[in-house]
Amino acid sequence: MPIITLPDGSTKSFDKPVSALEVAQAIGPRLAQAALGCKVNGELRDLSTVLDQDCALAIVTEKTRDKQPDKDALYLIRHTAAHVMAEAIQDVLGPQVQLAYGPPTDTGFFYDMALPPGKTLSTDHFDAINKRIAQIIAENRPITRYEVPAEQGLAKLKSEGNKYKLDNAERALGLPSSVYNGAKSADQAGPAQRSTHLSFYATGQPGKNWEDLCRGPHVPSTGRIGAARVMSLASSYWHGDENSDRLTRVYGTAFPSQAELDAYLNQLAEAKQRDHRVIGKQLRLFHIDEDVGQGLILWTPNGSVMRQELMTFIGGELRKQGYHQVFTPHIGRLELYKTSGHFPYYKESQYPPIVERDALDKLMSEGCSCAEMTHRLDGVSARLQRSLNERTGKNTIPDDRVIPEDMLLEGFMLRPMNCPHHAKIFGSAPHSYRDMPVRLAEFGTVYRWEQSGELNGMTRVRGFTQDDAHLFCTEEQIPAEIQGCLSLVKTIFATLGMKDYRVRVGLRDPDSKKYTGSKENWDAAEKACLEAAQTLGVSFTQEPGEAAFYGPKIDFVVKDVIGREWQLGTVQVDYNMAIRFDLSYIGPDNKAHRPVVIHRAPFGSMERFCGVLIEHFAGAFPAWLSPEQVRVLPISEKTNEYAGRVIDALRAAGIRTTMDAGSDRIQGKVKIAAEMKIPYMAIVGPRDAEQNAVSVRVRGVEKDLGSMPLDRFVAALADEIRERRATLGVKP
């Protein structure tokens, strides 16, 4: 009979099977009252789960022992809340709404559903849905689980006519889907999750109340949800498959109490104030103009200061590491990108090619169709086919892409990548193994046609400047070069005080054939990436299938104010490019060898990085990054002249400063400067002028530091800026 081991190591034995709730009751009535679910041998389960064998049991309650919200409890609450919301939506819109998939997420839950033809769900329905959710929670109905044999369950679902649920059931049973035939369907459930029964959860009494096919687990009754509400609407695809059914995704969130839900909503509102788009407007850091184009950033003077400071900073670090700075144009011939393989492989996410006017006129006079024009742009010459196929040793360019030279349409592309230009620089001169590695760096601006719905302030744009570099090295040099890249990233993040990032190592998907390069090379490169990542001292994940087609990579990922993840820096190993561009160096054996290329961009793009940085600092930048480092505030116009001398002294030391010579009183000037988040205010009145002093006020400090000699202030601030200190540290 079961011996139950509790988290503190103690055991309880029972002489017959018991439910987790009964164990909780045996421990104490308060625990039983607080219990929302349980973990059996680490697996989250219903509180009603019957334990008939020895096991480790933990009772899940709202809060952990140190009074923190329990993640498992939130999971249970939100999973149940998803059911409650679905019921509410069916009550409001009608039972014809077909439910598909409704899991909990990090911040709440969603439910994907297919609406009956002609019906739409809009935010106008939210009040009614929220009201119904509140009612169901108030009714405190018990959540009842029941299981039926597979056959019976499938028959039940078939009779209900919901193909999505039927599909879920078939996958849970490990059966091939009879209704979904998307490419990604290949047995996602896996053998471990196969079962012989299907489970249903009723929100109340089976047969009497609302119910749903569900694996569970759930809280014991709807009242245990506390507070839930619907948040937003989105569209989604069945199985995330673009070619499959479009579903309506309804997002909601739930918390153990109304107070916690309110706190979450408040926190969301506050996060919005820290959004880089809001701060960017307030502090005039950047501008996006419809007339210029979607996703194209205009860097205003203030934002340009920040960007320039970062570029100067990283440029200095690159020199220390032996990089060479290069400059290359923003466009290149179409054939260049056919050689690199970017065109037309990534055609959908590039700006269309630029075709010379004469060529266009000629095509028009010939009555050429758009399809024909596309064909002529996409095609390659037999010459290019031959050389690429020879170099890569396989059928890289199939015969059907080859068209006669006189049919080829010449054109240029706004560059989507900097690497082809850099490859051409490397290839423009002979290289000895003694010169390797060759590190070419450029703040290279690239253009990509991101889907319009993806664009987002500075973090997802169509034109951006990578802090790009390509390291042409020997295979033996790969580990050391990766290490060098990572140490650069570490230096940058440390200087900026950014600690909250994660590292992702993208590896091959062992089953896919899309990769180029030999298995041996891949093994070595993946090993080098993993070893380098281990030395970082930051947690990292290995993600098979996330590699680029030409090599493994290490990515740096950060979160924005509302918790979205963005990839910043990346380090990628590439065996492909040197082959395609026929690059070589002369080895000690006096023979030509292929270099390996490492692509790396520690900031990723200046646009995204600055966007993330604005949110990281909430606009309150350290002095060295601030567009305006000091604002001089004369008490009245009588001290304007002295203030002018203060400005001169600051500017002579290279400090960015302006004077507020307006007719506001000092209170007003202080408020305005504080709102602009300027690091330092130098307040000057007659008393300061007499002593050649300034009264310095530091951002975030209520009072000034007292009067200090002007030259001391200038020297202290200049030091702080030169050393790129992360915090404001000028002291009297």
Next chain:
RNA sequence: GCCACUUUAGCUCAGCGGUAGAGCGAUGCUUUCGUAAAGCAUAGGUCCAGGGUUCAAAUCCCUGAAGUGGCUCCA
């Protein structure tokens, strides 16, 4: 690209069939002031664009653009 929502003064927003509004900002005048806004005055608008309904449209309908939150994508 798909779904929902949004778009009114430089900024934040109200108005939602009947003469276009507020606060902040800007400009001018008064005030000459010691640390998060002194007072008064003035200017400022194709109400995102185009079409439609109506005696009358910022307001209702259609189409499009841009933005926001998701989905999908991200060399």
